[in-house]
Amino acid sequence: MNPEPLYGxxxxxxxxxxxxxxxxxxxxxxxxxxxxxxPFPIEELTEALGVRPTRLPLLILIGxxxxxxxxxxxQWYLAVxxxxxxxxxxxxxxxxxxxxxxxxxxxxxxxxxxxFGMLALNGLPMPYHPVFNVPRxxxxxxxxxxxxxxxTDPLFDREKTxxxxxxxxxxxxxxVEP
Amino acid sequence: MSExxxxxxxxxxxxxxxxxxxxxxxxxxxxxxxxLTQPTSRRWLLGLAITGTLVLILHIAIAYLLVEGVGxxxxxxxxxxxxxxxxxxxxxxxxxxxxxxSAILLLLKQSWRTSINRFAEAMxxxxxxxAGIFPLIHMGRPWYFYWLLPYPNTMGLSPQWRSPLVxxxxxxxxxxxxxxxxxxVGLIPDMATLRxxxxxxxxxxxxxxxxxxxxxxxRHWHRYEKAYLILAALATPLVVSVHxxxxxxxxxxxxxxxxxxxxxxxxxxxxLFAGFAMVLTLAIPVRYxxxxxxxxxxxxxxxxxKILLATGLLVVYGYGIEGFMAWYSGNPYEVYGxxxxxxxxxxxxxxxxxxxxxxxxxxxxxxxxxxxxxVLFVVALAVNIxxxxxxxxxxxxxxxxxxxxxxxNMYYPTIxxxxxxIGTIGLFVFLLLLFVRFLPMIxxxxxxxxxxxxxxxxxxxxxxxQAAPAQAEAKGGAS
Numbered sequence: 281m282n283p284e285p286l287y288g289x290x291x292x293x294x295x296x297x298x299x300x301x302x303x304x305x306x307x308x309x310x311x312x313x314x315x316x317x318x319p320f321p322i323e324e325l326t327e328a329l330g331v332r333p334t335r336l337p338l339l340i341l342i343g344x345x346x347x348x349x350x351x352x353x354x355q356w357y358l359a360v361x362x363x364x365x366x367x368x369x370x371x372x373x374x375x376x377x378x379x380x381x382x383x384x385x386x387x388x389x390x391x392x393x394x395x396f397g398m399l400a401l402n403g404l405p406m407p408y409h410p411v412f413n414v415p416r417x418x419x420x421x422x423x424x425x426x427x428x429x430x431x432t433d434p435l436f437d438r439e440k441t442x443x444x445x446x447x448x449x450x451x452x453x454x455x456v457e458p
Numbered sequence: 459m460s461e462x463x464x465x466x467x468x469x470x471x472x473x474x475x476x477x478x479x480x481x482x483x484x485x486x487x488x489x490x491x492x493x494l495t496q497p498t499s500r501r502w503l504l505g506l507a508i509t510g511t512l513v514l515i516l517h518i519a520i521a522y523l524l525v526e527g528v529g530x531x532x533x534x535x536x537x538x539x540x541x542x543x544x545x546x547x548x549x550x551x552x553x554x555x556x557x558x559x560s561a562i563l564l565l566l567k568q569s570w571r572t573s574i575n576r577f578a579e580a581m582x583x584x585x586x587x588x589a590g591i592f593p594l595i596h597m598g599r600p601w602y603f604y605w606l607l608p609y610p611n612t613m614g615l616s617p618q619w620r621s622p623l624v625x626x627x628x629x630x631x632x633x634x635x636x637x638x639x640x641x642x643v644g645l646i647p648d649m650a651t652l653r654x655x656x657x658x659x660x661x662x663x664x665x666x667x668x669x670x671x672x673x674x675x676x677r678h679w680h681r682y683e684k685a686y687l688i689l690a691a692l693a694t695p696l697v698v699s700v701h702x703x704x705x706x707x708x709x710x711x712x713x714x715x716x717x718x719x720x721x722x723x724x725x726x727x728x729x730l731f732a733g734f735a736m737v738l739t740l741a742i743p744v745r746y747x748x749x750x751x752x753x754x755x756x757x758x759x760x761x762x763x764k765i766l767l768a769t770g771l772l773v774v775y776g777y778g779i780e781g782f783m784a785w786y787s788g789n790p791y792e793v794y795g796x797x798x799x800x801x802x803x804x805x806x807x808x809x810x811x812x813x814x815x816x817x818x819x820x821x822x823x824x825x826x827x828x829x830x831x832x833v834l835f836v837v838a839l840a841v842n843i844x845x846x847x848x849x850x851x852x853x854x855x856x857x858x859x860x861x862x863x864x865x866x867n868m869y870y871p872t873i874x875x876x877x878x879x880i881g882t883i884g885l886f887v888f889l890l891l892l893f894v895r896f897l898p899m900i901x902x903x904x905x906x907x908x909x910x911x912x913x914x915x916x917x918x919x920x921x922x923x924q925a926a927p928a929q930a931e932a933k934g935g936a937s
Contacts, residue, residue, distance in 0.1 A: 297915045319482060319651070320906040321679040324914045334681045340688050355619040358608060363616040377620040380703055384628040387696045391636045391689055395643055398685035402678045405670030412673070418654035420674045421647070423482035423906075 287410035287458040288314075288430035289441050290417070291450035296322050299425035302448040303328035306429060309444060313433035317411065317426040339397045340390050347389025352382040413457040428456060476573070476908050477752025485905045489898050490655050492748055498895070501747065506891050512884020519877040520595055528598055532871045537857045541875040542596035544849040545882065547704055548732065549589035550630070551725070551845065553637070554697050555733020556582025560640060561693035570761060572904040573753040577744070578737050579641040580899070584889040585736070586634045588882040593626070595878070622706035629703040636696055640689050643682075646672050647903040701729045708852065714795040715856035718783060724776030728845060731769040731815070734762050735841035742835045744894065753900055760828045766841065767822040773848075774816050791861050803868065804855045807847055814844025 293299045296318060303316050303325060316325050355378040359365075364372050399405070411417055411428060420426050427450075429441055438455075445453045476485075523530055533540040556578035563571035594600045606627045608617050617624045649669035656662045672678070705725035708716040738759065745754040784796035799808050818840045821827040828834065854869045893899065906912055 296912060300914045316676040317674045318676065318679070319486075319674060320647075320903045320912060321683050322676070322912075322914060325676045326680045329676050331677050331680050334684055336681050336684050337688065340685075354608060358616050359619050365618075374620055380622075380625040380699065380706075381619065381628045383699055384625075384632045384696075387692050387699075388632040388635060391632075391639055391692050394685045394688050394692070395639045398643070398681050399670070401681050402675075404672065404678075407671060409671060409673055417673075421651040421654045421672075422486045 285458060286431050286438065287413075287456040288428045288436070289438070289445055290411065290414055290426055290428040290454050290456050291445040291448060292416060292419075292452045292454070293425040293427070293450055296325070296425055298449070299427060300324045300328050302427050302445075302450070305448055306427065306444070310435050311429050311433050311441075313430040313436070315428050315430070317417070317420045317428070319421055319423060319425075334401065336394070336397055336401060340393045343393025343397070344386045344390030348382055348386035350389070351385025352378055354385075355381060410456050410458050414454045416452065416454065424451075476905065477755065480752065480909060482906050482909060482911065485909065486651060486655070486902055489753075489900050489902045489905065490652055492894070493652060493896060493898055494656055494661065499747075502891060502895060506888065509884045509888035509891060512881050513888050515877050516881025516885055519874050519881055520591075522874065523595055523878075524600070528596065530872060530874045532869055532875055534867055534869070536860055536865050536867060537854055537869040539596075539853050539857060540869060541871050541879055542592040543707075544846070544853050545879050546589050546592035546596075547725075547849045547853075548846050549585045549592070549882065549886075550704055551701065551729030551732040551849075552736045553582040553585035553589065553633075553733065554701060554726070554729035555737050556580070556585070557633075557637065557640075557693050557697040558730055558733065559737070560644075561690040561697070564687070564690045565694060569908060570758055572908060573750075573755075573900050574737065574741060574758055574762075575904075576641075576644060576901045577741065577894075577899050579637065579644065580890065580893045580897075581733075581736060581740060582637050583634070583641060584886050584893075586630065586637060587889070588886050590630060590634065591882060592878075622703060622710045625703045626707060629700045633696060633700045636689070636693055640686075640693060643686055643689065644901055644904075645897065646670065647674065647682075648898045648901060650674065651902050652898065698726055701726045708856075713856055713860060714789070714791040715780075715784075715799070716852070718780065720776055720779045720783065724773065724779075727769050727772035727776065728848060731766065731773050731841060732845035734766045734769065735838040735845070738762055738766065738834060738838035739842060740890065742831055742838075744899070746831075748894070748899075750900070753905065756829055759831070759834060760825075763822045763828040763834055763837075766838070767819055770815060770819040770841065777812075777816075795856060795859070798859050799851060799855055802855065802859065804851065804858070807855075808851060811844055811847040811851060814840045814847065818844075 291302065293302060299316055299318060300322065303314075306314060307328065307330060312330075314329070316329055318325060352375075356373060356375075359374070359378075360372040411420075411426075414426075416424070417426060427445070427448075429436060429445065435441070442453055480488075531540055531542070533542075559571050559578040560575040560582075564575070594603055597603065605615055606617060606624065617627075646669060649665050650672035653662055653665040653669045656665055702722040702725065705721040709718055709721035711717060741754055741759070741762075745751060781796050784792040787793075799805070818837055821833060822837060827837075858869055859866045
């Protein structure tokens, strides 16, 4: 056993089909602590990894509701309570006139939640990540597809996992320094 | 969203949306080379110098305005709105095509949008920036712009929530914010590509910061696509609301020629018409100068020409309804307003408008014309001018002769009006030139998904996948 622990082992593939197949095989072999990297979104890959549906849509809904109710409340409070203007006895709570801004605030807050929620759930911005220690990983944003089995997986064993990955016909298997 | 990314790229019987013979690597290298390796061209520097000069003229015009006040413009009573509002509405409208291409065509699963959406979104942001300048400098004392916002103060000051002008503040700032976020989110994976491909340390650091550590993880892509799709779904009603609110600025007043229920849809259609004309005006030269014929194909240009024709007909329908409603209302002021548009002192502008927006776009009915770049470019330019004239007619011609003849007046723009307007055109092109030089003008990761290799082939993997989800459920997933 090497003295230096690893972050994981990474296999490189040349096509999305090979990556999806390898991910299925790794999951069948019982590996769970792993991630796949690709230069564009692949729906089958999300399924193969068994990624749970994200909570993001719920967060966006909550953000939008806060924006909408907050926006309406802001207008209602200012127009009715804080700064009422009596113009010929017309109603203070002229709610139809408050709808455009209520709508805009809903969209604004939902949109901000979508972007910052996505970044937060993804843990971005992240200045350092071990996978970048693999020199060929730079191709993950060009034309190569990677599967990384992490050392935290209970089944992870440096030699056995490496042999397993090599059976998947990757282009290359590399060790990922932590 | 991932679903339509995985649509077969070429529908049978239609020209492809990407040239033949491309691979993941070639698409990546071709688009990123414009930013990373191609030498800065003389033409680009010349363009930057010319538009930079126009930006300086804009600065001078605004500086002089701040010193002297709005009296340097041609505005008067009753034509208090003049160039500032014409240009505001014109620029905002141009921005709308970008959102239509990026959001609405995404939701409609039009995969051909992929090679033009980044560019169109950039156009939106720069157009909205140019638009935003005008109401600010038209306020007279722009340094008090924050009085438009609700904030606690000791001056007894509060926004009037029942005014469309206040709605406009919220609509336009929301539109700019959401457009910027949408654009940036789309850029993140491409920033990572540039970070990994850049040969210079400065490039790696700057693109690295912008990429925020993006590594293309499947879990990240999953949330990313959700966020992107929901942003598109939010931007779609937003874009309609923005120009609707802009039209309320006019329609909620009781001025003859403005007080009309056709205004919101008519403005939205006009915005898309103007916007697509601007996308074509920009895409045709950019495609030529950067050799992007493989990515922005004739099919893209032809599709945009068809949308131009369709939205143009909607706008012309708006003209017809305006005239009809004026006559049908039986209101003598409305009738006079309609006749004044045709036969008044600004009548010649209305005929020019009809030439630009009604007559010239009709050539687009013919495929031969739609696929002729010169014709397409000339039509797009004509529509740009026509839509500006439309805003001029709505603002000035309606205001210059209202109910009381004692209030009648003429509007003559001064050199400062023109300097500000041309200055914003310079600013717009200046920003676009910087954009095409320093950011990938075509979404690289979305172009990769258009390639046939991007499809996961059914095979061994598919058989095994049936076992995998069951296992996943049993063990409670792996996230």
